[in-house]
Amino acid sequence: MDILFYIAAATAVISTVLAVAGTGVIHSLLFFIVSLIAVSVVFFTLGAAFAAALEIITFAGAIMVLFLFAVMMLNRGTAMGEMERERFTPKALAVPVIMVLALLVAFGITVFKAGAFSAAVGPSGPKDVGTALFGPYLIAVELASVLLLAGLVGAYHIGRRQSK
């Protein structure tokens, strides 16, 4: 189980690096989908089967597909790709790299200094998640549905054709 976790985690990090490193938008989105599937495998090894299934169905299957459809609708050509490539100079990358390295060190110290949790683990299946959602998290579910309604109405209103 550990080996599967390491392989999946390495796949997720490498494909995310390739997604961010800029090889055209469609390629980056597909690399990110690979990363999402790898993260889903990580969830399976952690015993969170419901989260793993939801990651594939919702994140990789709905949100990224929405991204791909929008990018295909935009039909932008290669102008942005060339502009991005010429902007990747070392001088432009210096400040973000320094900031990310500072956060890397700061987070890393926190993560590695935290003591190990007690090994009271067991897989939490869909039944436990469902019980939690219908029990203590009921109000949060209602608020999430309100948020989705707001997203729906907002996306419809922003995206509609202006009638002259």
Place this chain on the structure above:
Amino acid sequence: MGLPEKGLILSWLLFLLGLFGVLVRRDLIFILMSLEIMLNAAGVAFVSAGASLGLPDGQVMFIFVLVLAAAEVSIGLAIILKLFGRIRTLDSDAAGRLRG
């Protein structure tokens, strides 16, 4: 250090990669995608924390993170599509120049 703690390290690496993408890229679609990378990394952190305690609460928080990401992506892409119809480029510097 058990498996959930290593999941926390994975979340840390993914979040920093997404942050790097937001800072460096100028294409609006790339910035939105890097935001999604950061949200996914936060979800990994939640699920790892829940798995380390054996509770389903981490997965419940992950569901809410997913709902948030979906709503944000739909509205963000609608805005980007409208913006592209107005200024024929997706450069964030060009989008920042307000022309009344």
